[in-house]
Amino acid sequence: MVRVREVTVPDQSGKLAVVTGANSGLGLGIATRLAAAGADVVMAIRNRAKGEEAIAQIRSTVPDAKLTIKSLDLSSLASVKALGDELNAEGRPIDLLVNNAGIMQPPQRETTADGFELQFGCNHLGHFALTGHLLPLLRADGGARVTTLSSSAARLGGINFDDLQWEKRYNATGAYAQSKSANLMFAIELDRRSKRGGWGIVSTAAHPGLCKTNLQLSGPSHGQANPTLLERFYRISRQVTPFMWQEIDEGIQPALYGATAPDAQGGAFYGPRGFLELAGGGVTDAKILARASNEADGRRLWEISEQLTSVTYPA
Numbered sequence: 001m002v003r004v005r006e007v008t009v010p011d012q013s014g015k016l017a018v019v020t021g022a023n024s025g026l027g028l029g030i031a032t033r034l035a036a037a038g039a040d041v042v043m044a045i046r047n048r049a050k051g052e053e054a055i056a057q058i059r060s061t062v063p064d065a066k067l068t069i070k071s072l073d074l075s076s077l078a079s080v081k082a083l084g085d086e087l088n089a090e091g092r093p094i095d096l097l098v099n100n101a102g103i104m105q106p107p108q109r110e111t112t113a114d115g116f117e118l119q120f121g122c123n124h125l126g127h128f129a130l131t132g133h134l135l136p137l138l139r140a141d142g143g144a145r146v147t148t149l150s151s152s153a154a155r156l157g158g159i160n161f162d163d164l165q166w167e168k169r170y171n172a173t174g175a176y177a178q179s180k181s182a183n184l185m186f187a188i189e190l191d192r193r194s195k196r197g198g199w200g201i202v203s204t205a206a207h208p209g210l211c212k213t214n215l216q217l218s219g220p221s222h223g224q225a226n227p228t229l230l231e232r233f234y235r236i237s238r239q240v241t242p243f244m245w246q247e248i249d250e251g252i253q254p255a256l257y258g259a260t261a262p263d264a265q266g267g268a269f270y271g272p273r274g275f276l277e278l279a280g281g282g283v284t285d286a287k288i289l290a291r292a293s294n295e296a297d298g299r300r301l302w303e304i305s306e307q308l309t310s311v312t313y314p315a
Helices: 025-036 048-061 077-090 118-133 135-141 152-156 172-197 215-221 229-240 253-260 295-309
Strands: 016-020 040-045 066-071 096-099 145-149 202-206 269-272 283-285
Touching: 016 025, 025 040, 025 048, 025 066, 025 096, 025 253, 040 048, 048 066, 066 077, 077 118, 077 135, 096 118, 096 253, 118 135, 118 172, 118 295, 145 172, 145 253, 152 172, 172 202, 172 269, 172 295, 202 253, 253 269, 253 283
Parallel strands: 016 040, 016 096, 040 066, 096 145, 145 202, 202 269
Antiparallel strands: 269 283
16 A cells, blocks of 8 residues: 655754755755745755845745855866865754755766766766765764655666766666666665664655656757757657646655655655656655665665765765
């Protein structure tokens, strides 16, 4: 029997939340709900102008929202470290970290500033490094939550350890699925290590199902003048099968549950309760394929990620 969980964000007064990609889409929705519940929200984003627009949008419904913009470019490990250094210098313990920002299906293979395939580098390695840099502040809280946004696309592929960077033959959807598999595996392995090491961190993963964000439209064309076939497919799908797509307020529920619900479980994966977990009110346990929960693979990905980012977690 499928268990359906209703989402009511508890009072977050006095808590500090860091949300990546908080200027649009799911990140903006999550930041809005956390601010409405009283949290101090750090909006970790690339574009300050868009961040200011997002703040104005949030305060139109939450006038007393406590919001701060911090610069973060997940495609640059130097930028990730800079944010980590800044927050550690401020010294305030972090109660909630929502690893939300992402890039989706750029048509050609591109790389980050550090030479990683763009989706693997931003979606996984950037968040892996950020969480590592912020670990002292997360551990200082004594009950912090880390919620990492994966995707139902994690079921389409696992980790291609023989070609992590897609140098042999790039496939936009395959690379995206791998990055989202990595997000899920990171969340599960982080919780394992927290329990073994006594870090006091509860790590969860979530996915929004099919949600009407700009990610499906801007990602597949990635700045091209003419939309790609994949972008056209998403646009047509929203028109032809609107019942399969949900609004942002619904899509953020699994992440909010994982980040704030008192009974959210470490190592769990939450998603929409509807058909194939694509849409539907309420939150349920999302399906985790065996390859994503495989402990040896999780450890292998973790160790590779430490090597690639030069960010080392406690043993």
